[in-house]
Structure formats: structure tokens, C-alpha cells
Amino acid sequence: MTQSFDTIVIGGGPGGYVAAIRCTQLGLKTAVIERENMGGICLNWGCIPTKALLRSSEIWHLLHRLKEFGFEADNPRFNFGAIIQRSRKVAAQLSNGVKFLMKKHKVTVIDGEAKFSAPGQLTVTHKGATAQATAKSIIIATGARARELPHLKADGTLIWTYREAMVAEALPKRLLVIGSGAIGIEFASFYRTLGSEVTVVEVMDRVLPVEDEEISQLAAKAFIKQGMTLMLGASVEALEPKGQTVSARIKLKDGKIENQEFDRAILAIGITGNTETLALDKAGIKTDRGHIVINEWCETGVPGHYAIGDVAGAPWLAHKAMHEGVLAAERIAGVKGLHPMDVSKIPGCTYCWPQVASVGLTEAKAKAAGHKVKVGRFPFIGNGKAIALGDSEGLVKTVFDADTGELLGAHMIGAEVTELIQGYGIARTLEATEADLMATIFPHPTLSEMMHEAVLDAYGKALHI
Amino acid sequence: MNAISTGRVFASPLARRIAAQRGLDIAQVTGSGPGGRVVKLDVENAIPPLPKAGEVSRPHPKEAGMTEGSLPAATAPAPKAAESAAAPGPDARLYFTKEAYTEIPHDSMRKSIAKRLTASKRDIPHYYLQIDCELDALMKLRADLNAKAPKDGPAAFKLSVNDFIVKACALALIRVPEVNSSWTETALLRHKHADVGVAVALDFGLITPIVAKAEGKGLADISREVKDLADRAKAKKLKPSEFEGGTFAISNLGMFGIKDFTAVINPPHAAILAVGAGEQRPVVKNGAVAQATIMTVRLSCDHRVFDGATGARWLQAFKGFIEDPLTMML
Numbered sequence: 204m205t206q207s208f209d210t211i212v213i214g215g216g217p218g219g220y221v222a223a224i225r226c227t228q229l230g231l232k233t234a235v236i237e238r239e240n241m242g243g244i245c246l247n248w249g250c251i252p253t254k255a256l257l258r259s260s261e262i263w264h265l266l267h268r269l270k271e272f273g274f275e276a277d278n279p280r281f282n283f284g285a286i287i288q289r290s291r292k293v294a295a296q297l298s299n300g301v302k303f304l305m306k307k308h309k310v311t312v313i314d315g316e317a318k319f320s321a322p323g324q325l326t327v328t329h330k331g332a333t334a335q336a337t338a339k340s341i342i343i344a345t346g347a348r349a350r351e352l353p354h355l356k357a358d359g360t361l362i363w364t365y366r367e368a369m370v371a372e373a374l375p376k377r378l379l380v381i382g383s384g385a386i387g388i389e390f391a392s393f394y395r396t397l398g399s400e401v402t403v404v405e406v407m408d409r410v411l412p413v414e415d416e417e418i419s420q421l422a423a424k425a426f427i428k429q430g431m432t433l434m435l436g437a438s439v440e441a442l443e444p445k446g447q448t449v450s451a452r453i454k455l456k457d458g459k460i461e462n463q464e465f466d467r468a469i470l471a472i473g474i475t476g477n478t479e480t481l482a483l484d485k486a487g488i489k490t491d492r493g494h495i496v497i498n499e500w501c502e503t504g505v506p507g508h509y510a511i512g513d514v515a516g517a518p519w520l521a522h523k524a525m526h527e528g529v530l531a532a533e534r535i536a537g538v539k540g541l542h543p544m545d546v547s548k549i550p551g552c553t554y555c556w557p558q559v560a561s562v563g564l565t566e567a568k569a570k571a572a573g574h575k576v577k578v579g580r581f582p583f584i585g586n587g588k589a590i591a592l593g594d595s596e597g598l599v600k601t602v603f604d605a606d607t608g609e610l611l612g613a614h615m616i617g618a619e620v621t622e623l624i625q626g627y628g629i630a631r632t633l634e635a636t637e638a639d640l641m642a643t644i645f646p647h648p649t650l651s652e653m654m655h656e657a658v659l660d661a662y663g664k665a666l667h668i
Numbered sequence: 669m670n671a672i673s674t675g676r677v678f679a680s681p682l683a684r685r686i687a688a689q690r691g692l693d694i695a696q697v698t699g700s701g702p703g704g705r706v707v708k709l710d711v712e713n714a715i716p717p718l719p720k721a722g723e724v725s726r727p728h729p730k731e732a733g734m735t736e737g738s739l740p741a742a743t744a745p746a747p748k749a750a751e752s753a754a755a756p757g758p759d760a761r762l763y764f765t766k767e768a769y770t771e772i773p774h775d776s777m778r779k780s781i782a783k784r785l786t787a788s789k790r791d792i793p794h795y796y797l798q799i800d801c802e803l804d805a806l807m808k809l810r811a812d813l814n815a816k817a818p819k820d821g822p823a824a825f826k827l828s829v830n831d832f833i834v835k836a837c838a839l840a841l842i843r844v845p846e847v848n849s850s851w852t853e854t855a856l857l858r859h860k861h862a863d864v865g866v867a868v869a870l871d872f873g874l875i876t877p878i879v880a881k882a883e884g885k886g887l888a889d890i891s892r893e894v895k896d897l898a899d900r901a902k903a904k905k906l907k908p909s910e911f912e913g914g915t916f917a918i919s920n921l922g923m924f925g926i927k928d929f930t931a932v933i934n935p936p937h938a939a940i941l942a943v944g945a946g947e948q949r950p951v952v953k954n955g956a957v958a959q960a961t962i963m964t965v966r967l968s969c970d971h972r973v974f975d976g977a978t979g980a981r982w983l984q985a986f987k988g989f990i991e992d993p994l995t996m997m998l
Contacts, residue, residue, distance in 0.1 A: 633681075636685055
């Protein structure tokens with residue numbers, strides 16, 4: 204049996220299901236082929252369940268500060284299994300939500316694994332049975348999985364990827380986190396807050412290497428204060444499971460080798476696209492280092508074939524995938540007046556403690572791109588709401604083009620900054636200049652006032668420092 | 669014939685600033701953002717300036733095809749007419765074969781003219797007052813002043829009849845301030861200065877640069893300023909502040925031999941003066957036919973803002989200044 208559609212989306216993650224909804228909104232007969240769970244990694248094994256875990260660790264952190272807020276409680280404890288269970292419940296709820304959305308928007312969901320037999324033609328395998336599906340347009344949204352290296356491989360018990368790390372049976376006493384990007388740092392933060400001894404090994408000379416250097420420094424300072432061990436400019440040369448522990452050979456910044464024992468290790472050294480099972484060569488679609496090659500319109504070069512989200516390369520963010528999904532759907536439907544994907548408008552958020560959020564260029568990248576910059580800073584300690592919340596550590600930093608007043612980038616670290624960054628995101632999308640941001644009235648008392656002050660400071664007009 | 673300043677352009681603050689910094693008229697830039705908004709990229713792409721209409725430039729994306737919700741079809745749908753100039757009848761293309769015409773996509777100026785003046789004619793209750801002015805005294809004064817003008821250097825000037833008209837309008841606007849007003853839904857705005865727009869024909873449209881506070885400026889200053897504004901308008905070098913707003917406008921087609929015509933008010937103005945050619949006509953003076961240089965002007969008035977008698981008083985004042993130009997010096 205062959206089913207025909209206007210558009211088939213391969214993969215039901217945040218990029219894929221959003222693309223499918225947009226396609227049906229535009230009148231296209233659309234199907235999603237999903238081999239596992241609707242909602243993909245994001246809902247089931249990524250963004251959402253980790254936020255549930257981090258919420259628990261945040262509460263644990265606050266329980267240690269009860270006195271400061273005028274409370275007294277004896278001997279607070281946690282049940283690690285219940286924390287994991289809550290996270291799974293949250294994921295399940297949202298995955299069901301996506302199934303409902305598919306029904307509501309009349310998207311056909313096909314269970315199974317898709318493989319190209321020719322451009323526009325797919326074979327879908329599900330529980331041993333195969334079926335054919337064809338479409339005028341195909342959007343590949345198969346996502347990605349944790350990257351492994353020949354000497355760094357997960358075994359699922361002692362050496363984890365994010366997947367095992369979020370359903371651990373018990374709290375490891377000594378945890379090694381390899382890689383200090385968003386995934387590594389979020390788990391490091393979660394486990395450290397609950398009491399694990401956490402060591403983070405990062406090959407670059409700073410944590411969260413994609414963030415502004417100043418933010419990285421402040422983050423490192425906070426992590427060290429929390430008791431994390433940071434090994435920067437270092438790399439794990441070998442990783443060996445030994446019964447109940449993992450032995451790591453770590454090459455330090457100065458070239459010295461150090462052998463350490465851990466109870467568990469998490470591999471967070473990037474991700475690699477899920478391309479292998481697709482038989483992309485049958486459709487003539489090219490890959491490069493594990494990711495499908497696309498242009499700024501998500502086009503693969505094979506007419507009618509698009510790729511979006513993690514499988515199409517960095518940045519590996521669900522909201523980037525969703526935006527690309529909408530873009531590809533509108534491109535297929537011939538919507539006019541579209542703008543290509545602009546990476547500099549994609550905000551990035553890391554939900555460690557303290558949180559980190561940014562959009563646009565870092566100060567160093569702005570300078571490297573030839574901009575004459577004006578930089579503004581405002582510390583949390585100068586903000587009334589931050590002090591009232593008891594979260595007075597952090598910084599908001601803005602980078603402007605000195606000639607045009609364009610907000611090139613904004614970088615934040617501290618409480619709730621992941622909820623704040625979108626203010627700057629809107630400013631960048633609307634192409635606000637410093638004058639518009641200065642003329643905006645920010646409510647008092649809020650953390651958002653720091654965003655105003657950081658703009659004012661770039662022009663020597665800050666009021667509260 | 670209409671006088672127009674291109675009015676509100678949807679553009680991002682950054683696009684506006686970069687356009688201003690590079691001397692680019694944002695009204696000339698085709699916007700690619702949501703709803704045709706001009707964004708930074710458009711301004712950067714617009715330097716050097718876009719080709720003039722008539723050379724069939726790239727079509728504006730909003731006009732040329734489908735919008736959200738429509739599907740790709742085997743045959744491309746006929747382009748929709750621009751919203752701003754939506755014709756009251758069927759698409760004009762239906763009456764002609766494709767070979768019989770050249771299609772010139774609207775640039776932002778054409779769209780702006782269409783949109784603003786359609787709204788003006790539809791929403792403003794226009795009425796018109798006409799009067800003849802004798803120019804002989806003015807022509808003599810003009811010749812005398814021009815004879816005394818330095819020919820070179822920054823002080824050089826050569827007064828045109830239009831320069832006198834700008835000055836006379838400004839003084840009449842101060843004398844009859846009811847005309848020097850703008851309509852808003854809640855109030856009339858009575859302007860304290862006469863900012864007089866002078867319509868300048870461009871080969872691709874029309875723009876109305878403004879002589880600000882013209883009531884306080886001398887004829888030589890007005891003359892130099894109008895010349896400078898017109899030159900820069902033609903070179904697309906005007907800043908938005910130099911053609912947006914204004915309190916009144918003049919449209920002069922005298923140089924084409926047009927005797928009398930009617931102009932469309934360009935809000936926020938409440939009136940516009942259509943100026944015809946000065947020509948020798950027989951007039952009856954003291955019972956005898958005599959010869960005089962006569963110019964017919966016609967004031968288009970917004971009845972919401974001022975009524976007939978007020979418009980008439982304004983024309984009287986204007987005529988008084990034109991016919992006895994030395995009183996403009998007082």
C-alpha cells in the first residue's frame with residue numbers, strides 16, 4: 204500500500220511536529236513519520252524533562268536557605284527516585300499533548316522508521332511490516348543523538364549519555380562530566396546541587412564556550428563556589444569501566460596526565476545527526492560530518508527536500524528547529540516575503556544555576572566581525588528585585604554597534620535570565636536601536652530593569668550604578 | 669496634479685538610522701519585512717539606490733504573488749493589485765493582452781502617493797476657491813531685486829515668481845491661522861509656524877520638500893532653500909524630516925502653461941494652493957480694457973478645518989501680498 208501526501212515530515216520532534224502543523228495550516232496534506240515518541244528528544248529526553256529535574260534541584264537549593272527567608276525545618280531530605288519520576292511524568296504529559304495537536308491539526312502520524320527509496324519516496328518499517336509513502340515535498344527532521352568518539356563511548360550503565368543521566372537510579376557519589384556545553388553543565392549543576400562530587404572536563408579554556416567570555420568567567424566562579432571541580436583546557440584521553448567505577452585518564456592543560464576514578468561519567472561532547480538509517484544517498488541528499496547539508500532556506504539541494512533542526516547542524520536548539528520547521532513549511536507552500544534563517548537571532552539558554560542566556564554576538568565576535576562596539580553592564584547586586592529574591596549574583600551585558608546603535612548581542616547570567624532574554628530577542632528582531640530600548644519603560648521592581656540599565660550603561664547613562 | 673510628502677513609511681528604527689546616516693531616502697526603499705516593513709537588509713541592499721520605475725525593477729514580493737494560506741498552483745495566479753491602490757473596478761489587466769503593455773511594478777513612492785491621496789480624496793471634504801492675481805508689480809520688483817543680486821558666491825540668488833508665492837503663502841498663513849491647521853479626530857492643531865511644502869516633480873514620482881518657518885525667512889533665503897531642496901529631492905538625498913509633515917503645500921504647474929487646476933490636499937495639511945501660469949490677459953480697469961499679467965490660483969480646502977469665508981479671507985490676504993509685494997517686506 205502506498206500513501207501519498209503533499210508533504211511528509213520525517214521525525215516528530217519539536218522541529219518536525221511544528222513543521223507538520225504549519226504545513227496543514229497552509230492547506231498541505233501532511234504526514235509525520237516517527238519511530239519512537241512524538242515530541243522527540245526535546246519533550247521526552249531533553250529540554251523538558253531536564254527542566255523538571257532542575258526545578259527539583261532548585262527547590263533543594265532553596266531548602267538549604269530556609270533560615271535566610273525566615274523558615275525553620277528539621278532535616279530536609281529528598282527522594283531521588285521521586286525526582287526522576289516527576290520528570291518522566293512531565294515528559295509523558297507533553298508527549299500526549301503533541302499527539303493531541305497532531306489530531307487537532309489533521310496531521311497523519313505514521314509509526315515507523317523511514318528510509319528513502321528515491322527522491323520523494325519512502326519505505327516505512329514498523330514492527331517488521333513495511334509500507335510505502337510518497338510526497339511532493341519531504342522535510343527531514345530526524346534530530347540527533349549524543350556524539351561519541353572512538354575512545355569515548357557510552358555503555359549505558361557507568362558511562363552515560365544525557366539519556367541515562369536523566370533516569371538514573373541513584374545519585375552517583377563521584378560524577379565526571381565530559382564537555383561543558385549546555386547539556387553537560389545542566390547535568391553538572393543538577394547533580395552537584397543534589398550533592399554529587401562533580402568534575403567537569405572541558406577541552407576549551409572556559410566553561411560554556413559559546414557564551415561571552417565574561418559570562419563564562421562568572422559562571423566558572425559560581426560553579427567553583429558551589430564545589431564543582433572544573434578542569435579547563437583538559438581532555439579525557441581514555442575512559443574505562445571497571446566493575447562499579449569508571450577510570451578516566453585526563454590530560455591536563457599543561458600536558459600532565461592524571462588518572463581519576465569516578466562512579467559515573469556523562470558524555471556531553473556534542474551531538475551527531477540521525478542520518479544513517481535514512482538511505483539519504485537514494486535521494487541524493489548530502490551530509491557533512493554527520494549532518495545534512497542545507498542552505499539558509501533549509502533546502503538540501505534536491506528539489507522539494509528540506510532538512511531542519513539538529514540533523515541539519517548547529518546550533519542544536521529546539522526553538523531553532525521549530526523556526527526552521529515553519530520556514531520550510533512556508534517555503535514549500537510558496538509563501539512570499541520570507542526571510543532566511545538568521546542564526547544571530549536565535550537565543551540560547553542554559554538552565555544551570557545560575558542560569559545563562561544570550562542572543563546575538565559576543566563582545567569578542569562582534570569585534571572580530573569589524574564592529575566598533577559599545578558595551579554596557581549591569582550587576583544583579585544593583586537590582587532591588589534581585590536582592591529581594593535573594594539572588595543578587597549575576598550580570599547583564601549588552602553589546603552595541605557604536606556607529607548604528609544596533610544591539611549586536613546580549614548576554615546574561617543570574618536568576619531567571621532565561622525568561623528575560625526574549626526581551627532582547629524582540630529588540631533584535633524589530634531592529635530596535637539603543638534609543639528605542641532606552642525609551643522603553645521597564646516595570647519596577649523587576650529583574651528586567653537590569654536589561655534597561657545595561658543598555659543605558661553602554662552609553663554612560665546607567666542610573667543605579 | 670497633487671502635492672505629496674511620502675508620509676509614514678514602515679521601517680525598523682535601525683533601518684531608519686542607517687538610511688539617514690548614508691543619505692538614503694527610506695521612502696524609496698522596498699521593504700521585505702513583515703507587512704512590507706523596511707529592515708536593515710533592505711537599506712543595505714538599496715545602496716546604491718534602486719533603479720527608477722520604468723526600467724521594470726524587481727517586483728515587490730508582497731504584490732507579485734501568493735500570501736500565506738495560498739497553495740502553489742500549476743499556473744501562477746495573476747498578481748494582485750497593490751492594496752494601497754486597489755482599483756474600484758476589475759484588474760485592468762483583464763482588458764488588455766500581455767503584449768499590449770509593459771508592466772511597471774509600483775515602487776514605494778507610487779504606492780504611497782496612491783494610498784495617501786486616495787484616502788485624502790475619500791475622507792476629506794474638499795472645496796475649492798479660485799482667484800486671479802495681478803503679477804505686474806511683483807514682476808517689476810523681482811527684476812529689480814535680481815538686478816541687484818550678487819551673481820557669484822554664497823550670497824548669490826535669482827528669485828523666481830514661485831519664491832514670492834512661497835513667501836506670500838507663509839505670510840497669509842500667519843495672518844489667517846485657521847488655514848494653517850491640521851485636523852485630528854479630537855482637536856484642530858493650529859500651527860504657530862508656516863511650514864510650506866513645495867511640490868517637486870521627479871521623473872519617477874513626486875515629493876514635497878518643506879520650507880520650515882517660511883514666514884520668518886527672506887526671499888533670497890527661501891529661493892536658495894527651495895533650489896537646494898529641489899536639487900536634493902531629485903538626487904534622492906532628502907532626509908525624512910525635510911519632506912514629512914509641513915502645514916501647507918503649493919503645487920505650481922505654471923511652467924507648463926497650465927492656467928488653472930485643482931490639487932488634492934495632502935494631510936496633515938488642511939489646504940493646498942494650485943498655481944497656474946502668469947500670462948498677459950485683458951482686464952477691465954476703470955471702464956477701460958487694459959493689459960495685465962494675471963495668475964490664477966486655486967485653493968483646495970478641508971471643510972472640516974475651516975469654512976468658505978475663511979478660505980476666501982486667506983486668498984484675499986495672499987492676493988494682497990502678491991499684488992503689492994512690498995508689503996511682504998513689512
